[in-house]
Amino acid sequence: MLGPDVAWYLIVSAILFSIGTAGVLLRRSPLIVLLSLEIMLNSANLALIAFARLHGGHDGQIFALAVMAVAASEVVVGLGLIVAIARKRLDLDVDRLRVLRG
Amino acid sequence: MIAGAWLCLLAPLGGALAITLLGESSSRRTAAWISTLSVFVAFGGAVASFVGLLGRDHEEREVVTTAWTWLATGSFDVGLSLLVDPLSVTMMLIVSGVGGLIVLYSIGYMHGDPEERRYFAYMSLFVFSMLLLVQAGNFLLLLAGWGLVGLASYLLIGFWHERPAAVAAAKKAFVMNAFGDATMALAFFVLIWQTGTLDFETAFEGAGGMSQTVVDLVALGLLGGAVAKSAQIPLHTWLPDAMEGPTPVSALIHAATMVTAGVYLIVRAHPIFELAPSISDLAAGLGAITLLVAGLVALVQTDIKRVIAYSTMSQIGYMFLGAGLGAYGNGMFHLLTHAFFKALLFLAAGLVIHHLANEQDIRKMGGLRRAMPRTYVAFLVGSLALVGIPPLSGFFSKDSILASALASGGYGQLLFAAGLAGALLTGIYTFRLLFVVFLGEPSPLVHEHDHGPAHGEGPWTMTVPVAALAVLAVVGGWIQIAGIWHPFGEWLDPIAVGREHLALVEPTVTQDYVTSALAVGLGVVGIAVAWMLYGSRKWAVPRFAAVQETLEHKFWFDELYDAIFFRPAVFVSGLVRGGIEEPLIGGSISGVTLGAREAGGALGDAQTGYLRTYALAIAGAVAVLVVVFITVQ
Numbered sequence: 203m204l205g206p207d208v209a210w211y212l213i214v215s216a217i218l219f220s221i222g223t224a225g226v227l228l229r230r231s232p233l234i235v236l237l238s239l240e241i242m243l244n245s246a247n248l249a250l251i252a253f254a255r256l257h258g259g260h261d262g263q264i265f266a267l268a269v270m271a272v273a274a275s276e277v278v279v280g281l282g283l284i285v286a287i288a289r290k291r292l293d294l295d296v297d298r299l300r301v302l303r304g
Numbered sequence: 305m306i307a308g309a310w311l312c313l314l315a316p317l318g319g320a321l322a323i324t325l326l327g328e329s330s331s332r333r334t335a336a337w338i339s340t341l342s343v344f345v346a347f348g349g350a351v352a353s354f355v356g357l358l359g360r361d362h363e364e365r366e367v368v369t370t371a372w373t374w375l376a377t378g379s380f381d382v383g384l385s386l387l388v389d390p391l392s393v394t395m396m397l398i399v400s401g402v403g404g405l406i407v408l409y410s411i412g413y414m415h416g417d418p419e420e421r422r423y424f425a426y427m428s429l430f431v432f433s434m435l436l437l438v439q440a441g442n443f444l445l446l447l448a449g450w451g452l453v454g455l456a457s458y459l460l461i462g463f464w465h466e467r468p469a470a471v472a473a474a475k476k477a478f479v480m481n482a483f484g485d486a487t488m489a490l491a492f493f494v495l496i497w498q499t500g501t502l503d504f505e506t507a508f509e510g511a512g513g514m515s516q517t518v519v520d521l522v523a524l525g526l527l528g529g530a531v532a533k534s535a536q537i538p539l540h541t542w543l544p545d546a547m548e549g550p551t552p553v554s555a556l557i558h559a560a561t562m563v564t565a566g567v568y569l570i571v572r573a574h575p576i577f578e579l580a581p582s583i584s585d586l587a588a589g590l591g592a593i594t595l596l597v598a599g600l601v602a603l604v605q606t607d608i609k610r611v612i613a614y615s616t617m618s619q620i621g622y623m624f625l626g627a628g629l630g631a632y633g634n635g636m637f638h639l640l641t642h643a644f645f646k647a648l649l650f651l652a653a654g655l656v657i658h659h660l661a662n663e664q665d666i667r668k669m670g671g672l673r674r675a676m677p678r679t680y681v682a683f684l685v686g687s688l689a690l691v692g693i694p695p696l697s698g699f700f701s702k703d704s705i706l707a708s709a710l711a712s713g714g715y716g717q718l719l720f721a722a723g724l725a726g727a728l729l730t731g732i733y734t735f736r737l738l739f740v741v742f743l744g745e746p747s748p749l750v751h752e753h754d755h756g757p758a759h760g761e762g763p764w765t766m767t768v769p770v771a772a773l774a775v776l777a778v779v780g781g782w783i784q785i786a787g788i789w790h791p792f793g794e795w796l797d798p799i800a801v802g803r804e805h806l807a808l809v810e811p812t813v814t815q816d817y818v819t820s821a822l823a824v825g826l827g828v829v830g831i832a833v834a835w836m837l838y839g840s841r842k843w844a845v846p847r848f849a850a851v852q853e854t855l856e857h858k859f860w861f862d863e864l865y866d867a868i869f870f871r872p873a874v875f876v877s878g879l880v881r882g883g884i885e886e887p888l889i890g891g892s893i894s895g896v897t898l899g900a901r902e903a904g905g906a907l908g909d910a911q912t913g914y915l916r917t918y919a920l921a922i923a924g925a926v927a928v929l930v931v932v933f934i935t936v937q
Contacts, residue, residue, distance in 0.1 A: 223919075223923060226915075226916070226919050227916045227919055227920060227923075228916070235915070296914070296915040296916070297914060297915075299913075299915075300912065300913025300914055301913065
């Protein structure tokens with residue numbers, strides 16, 4: 203098999219996922235939160251493709267394509283929301299957008 | 305003939321539907337005429353059935369026509385079937401004939417009422433219901449008609465719904481009748497259980513195989529329904545209050561047709577009553593008690609319609625007496641003549657009330673003879689017929705019942721004596737009313753409403769039915785003359801199953817004549833007493849405080865029922881409300897709502913509105929799930 207062992211890919215994927223999670227949890231700008239979400243999705247893609255290579259099947263790769271499509275749509279919706287919020291001249295700060303609470 | 309019967313049944317229903325559906329797009333006058341015409345069409349159908357039956361042999365005069373199977377459950381099914389036989393055709397003719405005249409009269413009487421259309425729709429509905437009751441080919445359909453006439457009666461008593469007294473009277477009538485409906489329904493359940501059918505013929509045949517107790521129960525249940533509907537003691541207190549309705553309603557429902565349904569039921573179910581002689585005797589006894597009590601109470605009433613209402617109760621008492629003793633033909637005969645003269649009395653009283661702008665208190669009336677000479681004659685004819693003065697109709701029918709009582713043994717003779725006393729009372733109270741209202745000097749109220757002779761006594765729609773009923777009240781009795789000819793009795797005979805004549809008792813000619821002499825004599829004495837007390841006023845009206853009070857309180861029946869049923873019910877309801885409803889049921893429900901609200905508040909605190917809280921919750925939950933899955937594997 204060419205290239206490094208599958209474990210390395212998984213380690214990279216886990217690191218990416220942790221970075222993404224930390225971004226979602228810690229950053230306050232919705233734009234960055236969205237970016238962090240994309241990083242998490244792509245870490246999952248990386249893991250999927252690594253396993254696909256390991257098993258020699260195509261299912262994981264096809265599934266990664268589907269995830270990309272979903273991620274693209276999600277970005278569209280998310281960016282649309284952010285633009286709408288910016289147009290209302292509200293603060294782009296997730297900690298201030300907390301009208302929906304108990 | 306069958307088409308005639310269906311036409312008779314459905315025409316008034318069509319009338320009621322047409323008035324309802326047309327609504328405000330028809331004028332009030334159109335609605336009134338639709339209703340009148342529909343009832344007259346029904347009368348045409350009844351006449352067609354009558355002619356059709358006459359053309360048949362005696363034995364074949366019973367036709368059952370089934371439109372479709374109405375209910376089918378296992379081996380028990382009930383058809384939507386009509387029975388055309390002499391008994392039902394007689395009732396159809398009375399209901400649609402007298403009903404048509406009274407609806408015609410209503411056109412004049414109700415003119416100008418803002419809710420005329422509703423009135424006429426109800427009237428048509430009533431006629432349909434009553435026809436369903438008398439034409440029903442089985443007990444279940446009869447019960448449906450029975451309930452519908454109760455509904456129509458409720459709606460019409462409470463027609464003037466802005467009057468609290470009318471609404472209360474309507475409720476009272478409905479509740480009293482519901483009691484009778486319930487006992488009847490129980491009797492039908494027993495019949496289904498024992499015979500598996502509600503068809504008249506088969507149920508009567510099956511009744512022969514039931515034990516005495518069961519037959520007694522069935523008969524008692526039927527009697528309960530009959531007593532409630534016909535306002536006999538002890539379920540009579542609703543009828544006088546029902547006079548709160550418009551006068552034509554009192555004439556149609558509470559004099560001529562619906563209240564006589566109990567008599568019809570006894571005659572229709574006579575095989576069952578014959579199997580339960582003790583219950584038949586009870587029916588006759590209740591009739592005798594009612595005719596005496598109602599006659600006594602009528603002596604002191606001051607409302608013109610209430611006097612006639614008590615007289616109606618009293619006359620239905622005679623019919624119960626006859627039917628209970630097995631003189632079915634005579635009971636039905638009195639039902640027929642009573643429909644004529646009592647409707648006449650009510651409609652004539654309606655003319656008086658109309659003339660005096662809705663005044664019903666006879667103490668304010670007097671000397672109306674001069675202002676309303678023709679109404680006076682009509683009222684006189686009705687009164688004479690009611691007292692039973694020959695040759696008016698009441699003479700033939702009442703005396704035939706009394707003669708049958710005389711001919712049926714010791715118990716019958718006791719009832720005969722009660723009936724004779726009732727005849728005396730009838731003479732007094734009827735002519736008290738006539739003398740007080742029409743004779744003497746005109747009262748201030750009458751002067752006030754004296755519009756002169758040119759004004760007339762009412763529109764033609766009101767006077768024509770009164771005139772027609774006056775003629776019928778005179779000649780109606782001539783279809784059966786004791787000892788000479790009995791076409792009415794023979795006409796009804798085919799409903800007797802398995803014997804030659806319907807009646808169980810057949811008085812001899814001597815008994816007939818003795819009865820007539822006694823009854824007419826007592827009636828005349830009654831009239832004479834009324835003349836001395838209220839006409840010439842030569843005697844002072846005797847007053848005994850205790851008696852007077854008892855009669856004015858109608859023998860304390862209302863007070864008694866109030867004490868026995870109403871007050872304990874209110875007391876128990878109060879207890880249950882304070883002891884169970886409020887602490888247990890209300891408390892538990894408010895506890896549940898309070899708990900749910902508090903739990904919701906606590907959960908709401910978890911919802912901070914911070915995105916990161918939610919993301920952390922999701923991430924934490926996923927982590928926990930992952931750990932769980934891994935360890936479980």
